[in-house]
Amino acid sequence: MAYDYKELKAHGFMQQKQPGCFSMRLKSVGGKFTAAQLQTVQEVAEKFGEGYVHLTSRQGIEIPFIKEKDIEDVKKTLAAGGLATGFCGAQVRTITACQGCAICRSGLIDTSRLAESFAERYAGRSLPHKFKVGFTGCHNNCLKTEENDIGVKGAVKPVWQHDSCKFCGACVKICPQGALAMDRENKKITWNHRKCVYCGKCIKSCSFGAWEKKIGFAVSFGGLYGNRIAVGKKFTPIIYGEDKLYKTLDAALDYFEQHGKKGERFRNLLDRIGWDEFRQVIKAAAE
Known part of the structure; x- marks a missing residue:
C-alpha cells in the first residue's frame, strides 16, 4: 500500500532517520490514559516497535520504530484497545492539562474536563500552523500556560x-x-x-x-517556546463562565484562520499585523 507521507504525519506518524520507520504519536488529552490503554501501548511497542515508548513534553506517548508495512495492523490493535493516533502538522495539537480541582488541593478549575471538551471541539482543526493549548488549575502554573498559543489558567x-x-x-x-x-x-x-x-x-x-x-479563567494568547520564545499576553483579568470562555477561544481560532499565512505561527501573525484589533476581538467575545 502506497502512503501519502504528509497525510501520515498529520495523523501522528513521524518519519524517523531510520528508513521505513515511524515514531507514532498517540492521541492524548491532558496526559490521561487508562491502565487498560497502557496495556495496549505495551502490546504495540513490543509487537510492532522495539519494546519501549517515549513520553513527550506535551503529555503524550510516542512509540518509535513502527514499520511502514505494519501501519494498518497497528491502527487495528490501537482501536481495539481504545486508542488512536494523535496530531501533527498545521492543526490544533495535543491539549495539555494538569489534574485540576478534581485531584489537586490547589486547583480552581476542572482542567481535565475542560481539556476533554476543548479536544472534542477543536483537536485536529486545520489552521495556518500548529496550535498549542494548555490548561492549568491555578497560579502555580504547572502547565506553563503562557508558553502556549492559548493558555487557560484557573483564577479567583x-x-x-x-x-x-x-x-x-x-x-x-x-x-x-x-x-x-x-x-x-x-x-x-x-x-x-x-x-x-x-x-x-x-x-x-x-x-x-x-x-x-x-472563580473564573485567566487566558493568555500568543505564547511560543521553540526557535522563538515569547510569553503569552492577557487582555482581560478574568473571564467568568464557560460559555464566555468558549466564545473567546472560538474568536481567537477564527482570527488565526482568517488572517494567518500558511506556515505562520499565531504569535508571529499578531506581531505582524499588530495586537490592537485582536485585543478588541477578544474583549468583545469575553464580554
Whole structure:
C-alpha cells in the first residue's frame, strides 16, 4: 500500500532517520490514559516497535520504530484497545492539562474536563500552523500556560466581607504581590486590582470566612517556546463562565484562520499585523 507521507504525519506518524520507520504519536488529552490503554501501548511497542515508548513534553506517548508495512495492523490493535493516533502538522495539537480541582488541593478549575471538551471541539482543526493549548488549575502554573498559543489558567477574584473580618492581617501578609492593605483604625482592607494576580492565597489564609471567591479563567494568547520564545499576553483579568470562555477561544481560532499565512505561527501573525484589533476581538467575545 502506497502512503501519502504528509497525510501520515498529520495523523501522528513521524518519519524517523531510520528508513521505513515511524515514531507514532498517540492521541492524548491532558496526559490521561487508562491502565487498560497502557496495556495496549505495551502490546504495540513490543509487537510492532522495539519494546519501549517515549513520553513527550506535551503529555503524550510516542512509540518509535513502527514499520511502514505494519501501519494498518497497528491502527487495528490501537482501536481495539481504545486508542488512536494523535496530531501533527498545521492543526490544533495535543491539549495539555494538569489534574485540576478534581485531584489537586490547589486547583480552581476542572482542567481535565475542560481539556476533554476543548479536544472534542477543536483537536485536529486545520489552521495556518500548529496550535498549542494548555490548561492549568491555578497560579502555580504547572502547565506553563503562557508558553502556549492559548493558555487557560484557573483564577479567583477575592471579595472582602467586612462583617466577618477579624483584622488579623493574615491575608495582607501572605499576598505575594502586595495587593492588599489594611487600615486598622478605620477597620478596612483595600484591594488593588492592578497588582492582584488572582491566585486566591488571601482567601485560603483566612480562618474566618472574610473573603468570598469568584472563580473564573485567566487566558493568555500568543505564547511560543521553540526557535522563538515569547510569553503569552492577557487582555482581560478574568473571564467568568464557560460559555464566555468558549466564545473567546472560538474568536481567537477564527482570527488565526482568517488572517494567518500558511506556515505562520499565531504569535508571529499578531506581531505582524499588530495586537490592537485582536485585543478588541477578544474583549468583545469575553464580554
